[in-house]
Amino acid sequence: MSGRNHTVKKIIPVSTSVPEAVPAAPTLIPPTAPPTEPPQSYLDDLDAFVANHRARQAPRELWQMPGYAEADPDRRHMMLNEFICQNLENPDFLQLCADTEIAWRRIGLGM
Numbered sequence: 001m002s003g004r005n006h007t008v009k010k011i012i013p014v015s016t017s018v019p020e021a022v023p024a025a026p027t028l029i030p031p032t033a034p035p036t037e038p039p040q041s042y043l044d045d046l047d048a049f050v051a052n053h054r055a056r057q058a059p060r061e062l063w064q065m066p067g068y069a070e071a072d073p074d075r076r077h078m079m080l081n082e083f084i085c086q087n088l089e090n091p092d093f094l095q096l097c098a099d100t101e102i103a104w105r106r107i108g109l110g111m
């Protein structure tokens with residue numbers, strides 16, 4: 001052994017100065033713009049969904065809706081979606097859909 005006392009703790013000098021404040025890191029999330037209104041097509045589809053899931057009304061024939069033929073394509077699309085949603089649980093409508101699918105397959109295959 002070297003004759004030195006290895007159990008004595010080495011004294012570390014203590015600093016009495018106050019460390020400088022560390023500047024805050026910049027935020028990484030940019031400020032967001034206020035939300036805008038959803039597009040009218042979304043609101044129309046939402047209205048159709050709500051109409052489908054509230055108390056069921058008696059099904060109406062699509063061609064009897066006033067102004068169907070004169071409506072623009074977007075309005076006719078919305079009216080058609082409403083009609084389909086209103087009749088999804090109607091067994092006659094479901095049979096019509098199945099028959100229409102078969103007819104289109106025949107047309108597509110040229111039978």
